[in-house]
Amino acid sequence: xxxxxxxxxxxxxxxxxxxxxxxxxxxxxxxxxxxxxxxxxxxxxxxxxxxxxxxxxxxxxxxxxxxxxxxxxxxxxxxxxxxxxxxxxxxxxxxxxxxxxxxxxxxxxxxxxxxxxxxxxxxxxxxxxxxxxxxxxxxxxxxxxxxxxxxxxxxxxxxxxxxxxxxxxxxxxxxxxxxxxxxxxxxxxxxxxxxxxxxxxxxxxxxxxxxxxxxxxxxxxxxxxxxxxxxxxxxxxxxxxxxxxxxxxxxxxxxxxxxxxxxxxxxxxxxxxxxxxxxxxxxxxxxxxxxxxxxxxxxxxxxxxxxxxxxxxxx
Amino acid sequence: xxxxxxxxxxxxxxxxxxxxxxxxxxxxxxxxxxxxxxxxxxxxxxxxxxxxxxxxxxxxxxxxxxxxxxxxxxxxxxxxxxxxxxxxxxxxxxxxxxxxxxxxxxxxxxxxxxxxxxxxxxxxxxxxxxxxxxxxxxxxxxxxxxxxxxxxxxxxxxxxxxxxxxxxxxxxxxxxxxxxxxxxxxxxxxxxxxxxxxxxxxxxxxxxxxxxxxxxxxxxxxxxxxxxxxxxxxxxxxxxxxxxxxxxxxxxxxxxxxxxxxxxxxxxxxxxxxxxxxxxxxxxxxxxxxxxxxxxxxxxxxxxxxxxxxxxxxxxxxxxxxxxxxxxxxxxxxxxxxxxxxxxxxxxxxxxxxxxxxxxxxxxxxxxxxxxxxxxxxxxxxxxxxxxxxxxxxxxxxxxxxxxxxxxxxxxxxxxxxxxxxxxxxxxxxxxxxxxxxxxxxxxxxxxxxxxxxxxxxxxxxxxxxxxxxxxxxxxxxxxxxxxxxxxxxxxx
Numbered sequence: 001x002x003x004x005x006x007x008x009x010x011x012x013x014x015x016x017x018x019x020x021x022x023x024x025x026x027x028x029x030x031x032x033x034x035x036x037x038x039x040x041x042x043x044x045x046x047x048x049x050x051x052x053x054x055x056x057x058x059x060x061x062x063x064x065x066x067x068x069x070x071x072x073x074x075x076x077x078x079x080x081x082x083x084x085x086x087x088x089x090x091x092x093x094x095x096x097x098x099x100x101x102x103x104x105x106x107x108x109x110x111x112x113x114x115x116x117x118x119x120x121x122x123x124x125x126x127x128x129x130x131x132x133x134x135x136x137x138x139x140x141x142x143x144x145x146x147x148x149x150x151x152x153x154x155x156x157x158x159x160x161x162x163x164x165x166x167x168x169x170x171x172x173x174x175x176x177x178x179x180x181x182x183x184x185x186x187x188x189x190x191x192x193x194x195x196x197x198x199x200x201x202x203x204x205x206x207x208x209x210x211x212x213x214x215x216x217x218x219x220x221x222x223x224x225x226x227x228x229x230x231x232x233x234x235x236x237x238x239x240x241x242x243x244x245x246x247x248x249x250x251x252x253x254x255x256x257x258x259x260x261x262x263x264x265x266x267x268x269x270x271x272x273x274x275x276x277x278x279x280x281x282x283x284x285x286x287x288x289x290x291x292x293x294x295x296x297x298x299x300x301x302x303x304x305x306x307x308x309x310x311x312x313x314x315x
Numbered sequence: 316x317x318x319x320x321x322x323x324x325x326x327x328x329x330x331x332x333x334x335x336x337x338x339x340x341x342x343x344x345x346x347x348x349x350x351x352x353x354x355x356x357x358x359x360x361x362x363x364x365x366x367x368x369x370x371x372x373x374x375x376x377x378x379x380x381x382x383x384x385x386x387x388x389x390x391x392x393x394x395x396x397x398x399x400x401x402x403x404x405x406x407x408x409x410x411x412x413x414x415x416x417x418x419x420x421x422x423x424x425x426x427x428x429x430x431x432x433x434x435x436x437x438x439x440x441x442x443x444x445x446x447x448x449x450x451x452x453x454x455x456x457x458x459x460x461x462x463x464x465x466x467x468x469x470x471x472x473x474x475x476x477x478x479x480x481x482x483x484x485x486x487x488x489x490x491x492x493x494x495x496x497x498x499x500x501x502x503x504x505x506x507x508x509x510x511x512x513x514x515x516x517x518x519x520x521x522x523x524x525x526x527x528x529x530x531x532x533x534x535x536x537x538x539x540x541x542x543x544x545x546x547x548x549x550x551x552x553x554x555x556x557x558x559x560x561x562x563x564x565x566x567x568x569x570x571x572x573x574x575x576x577x578x579x580x581x582x583x584x585x586x587x588x589x590x591x592x593x594x595x596x597x598x599x600x601x602x603x604x605x606x607x608x609x610x611x612x613x614x615x616x617x618x619x620x621x622x623x624x625x626x627x628x629x630x631x632x633x634x635x636x637x638x639x640x641x642x643x644x645x646x647x648x649x650x651x652x653x654x655x656x657x658x659x660x661x662x663x664x665x666x667x668x669x670x671x672x673x674x675x676x677x678x679x680x681x682x683x684x685x686x687x688x689x690x691x692x693x694x695x696x697x698x699x700x701x702x703x704x705x706x707x708x709x710x711x712x713x714x715x716x717x718x719x720x721x722x723x724x725x726x727x728x729x730x731x732x733x734x735x736x737x738x739x740x741x742x743x744x745x746x747x748x749x750x751x752x753x754x755x756x757x758x759x760x761x762x763x764x765x766x767x768x769x770x771x772x773x774x775x776x777x778x779x780x781x782x783x784x785x786x787x788x789x790x791x792x793x794x795x796x797x798x799x800x801x802x803x804x805x806x807x808x
Binding site: 315 | 385388566567571596599
């Protein structure tokens with residue numbers, strides 16, 4: 001596979017994962033905000049903003065809808081949902097010949113539907129529905145990707161992009177509730193906020209089947225970090241990253257593969273051999289930062305080994 | 316030819332409710348109507364289908380067709396005010412129909428023409444027999460900015476310099492198809508030929524079946540076979556389509572052809588040359604490339620040899636080509652033969668190389684380098700179209716009837732200063748074909764661009780891109796100036 005193609009596929013899914021994460025955080029927030037007191041609702045918005053590292057986009061007077069607009073539809077904010085979708089589409093367009101017509105059309109149609117919302121306010125008519133529909137469309141796109149594309153090297157680059165991004169986003173979200181970013185928010189999380197956290201990872205029902213409806217923060221952390229089977233847990237993503245790295249660049253010489261595989265092995269060991277009890281006694285912030293940093297190192301190693309390597313090193 | 320066409324009479328059942336209310340026949344040949352109300356035989360099926368459609372159904376289908384193009388991303392990007400907007404090239408729903416007899420003649424004429432043009436290219440890059448014999452002035456060839464000294468004496472596979480050609484034909488007032496332009500460099504539009512077929516077949520499924528339209532879907536397969544036959548490599552031939560990238564207006568087509576052929580789509584930055592061998596950078600290491608179907612102009616293909624400000628090309632590609640380690644299609648020198656001055660000589664070239672009479676005529680052309688012609692052109696500037704010989708895409712031209720007096724006078728000075736650089740042609744009334752306009756059907760001017768594949772064999776898929784000038788009365792079919800396109804149906808009997 002062309003290195004440039006691998007690069008585009010990888011980023012296409014990183015951006016799609018980012019767009020999906022933003023859509024879900026906002027959808028869950030909009031659906032639950034009506035049941036909260038004003039103070040709690042403000043703290044909850046602050047958590048959403050912090051989870052998306054978007055504090056600098058916020059102003060004192062911002063109301064819920066203008067915050068939503070900034071996070072979702074601000075075309076000039078490179079980390080908005082719409083901009084992420086735009087970048088995903090730009091990348092898909094670069095590798096249009098590698099995607100099936102179904103994948104491209106699903107992505108293109110969603111983008112063309114949402115793009116006008118940067119400039120018109122029609123989405124205000126029913127925001128929760130719009131974000132639900134966007135999530136559904138993104139899920140459909142993922143399904144179509146899995147069921148129409150061959151699961152060859154390109155598909156594994158998509159997987160790699162999705163799960164490197166997802167692991168980092170979930171780590172950041174957990175940090176807002178358990179780690180260093182928590183102190184920046186005035187109010188302590190309530191029972192209600194823990195529910196929101198689970199729903200923000202599509203995790204409420206899967207959590208209940210494992211731990212019942214007993215909501216305990218350390219159980220939530222354990223589930224979102226270490227569950228083997230739940231697709232939005234950090235450990236699940238770590239396993240998928242490992243699978244993907246075993247399958248990409250099949251013809252690359254062992255010396256180039258070694259650097260990547262060593263990092264993947266270390267990340268897997270970190271996820272496999274850490275206990276939630278140790279983390280809850282104070283080290284969780286460092287742990288989350290460590291996982292995110294290891295994902296970043298894997299990203300760099302993949303680029304050095306397979307994408308941006310110098311031609312002189314292989315001739 | 317038109318006298319052989321049988322007519323069926325369609326009388327609008329209810330005057331005032333016919334979609335043809337605004338169908339005014341002009342001086343041009345009309346593809347559908349021989350005269351007011353008299354439909355040509357091969358359009359009778361379409362006429363009936365349209366008559367059977369409920370009132371707003373035509374418009375509804377036209378919109379469905381446009382939405383389909385937008386979703387598929389068959390768009391080009393227009394840059395203005397920092398905002399990049401994507402537009403579709405409008406496809407008109409009504410097919411343009413070509414009879415089997417007309418097609419046979421076109422096909423034979425195009426095959427003859429591409430053979431002669433390839434002979435000509437081979438000749439001027441080797442012995443120059445045609446120049447020694449004085450058929451064509453030396454200065455016209457050696458002075459052309461598209462003549463590449465670097466190519467002299469370089470063998471090309473099967474002596475086929477032009478492997479993909481998109482020739483523009485127009486139909487004159489008398490009904491004869493004549494050649495307007497040979498596009499021998501990087502002709503585009505074939506993806507529209509195929510995409511148009513897809514949507515129009517869906518819009519008129521019954522008519523399509525009933526008409527016995529010849530299929531065109533095998534074009535990518537034929538293109539692949541043509542490219543494969545250009546290299547002596549037999550096992551595991553590695554072919555790539557070289558595109559300028561996603562910002563090129565034909566990018567959709569490049570990606571489409573790569574996908575349909577199952578070959579790699581590469582950009583200049585994916586390729587590198589080492590020891591005169593071309594490689595693509597892949598995740599697993601470097602992969603050798605044997606054949607490049609290039610969709611980049613000569614000038615940009617290798618910054619070491621041609622334009623050194625090109626970021627699109629590949630350094631060292633030309634040396635790899637000269638060393639015979641990679642095939643580039645079309646070859647890097649074909650522009651000299653679609654020069655508008657050479658065009659005027661093509662009928663003579665056909666007689667010279669093939670000892671045959673040209674099957675397809677040229678549009679009457681005045682070479683301004685000949686004093687008699689220059690005098691005629693200057694005296695008739697308000698009636699002719701003047702074109703600069705080395706340009707394409709509508710640049711450097713004067714459309715006499717539409718120009719102001721001042722524009723004509725200014726152009727006359729340019730002409731007198733550098734007559735060798737110009738040719739002139741009478742304004743031709745391109746034929747008109749029924750086209751959806753304002754909810755009804757009106758005649759619009761069209762041309763015809765079939766695609767010719769030439770290598771070991773010469774293959775023409777029975778179809779073409781029909782470009783249509785969507786503005787009433789306009790003769791300009793270019794997509795950049797309000798042109799659209801139509802599906803082209805070649806009938807099998």
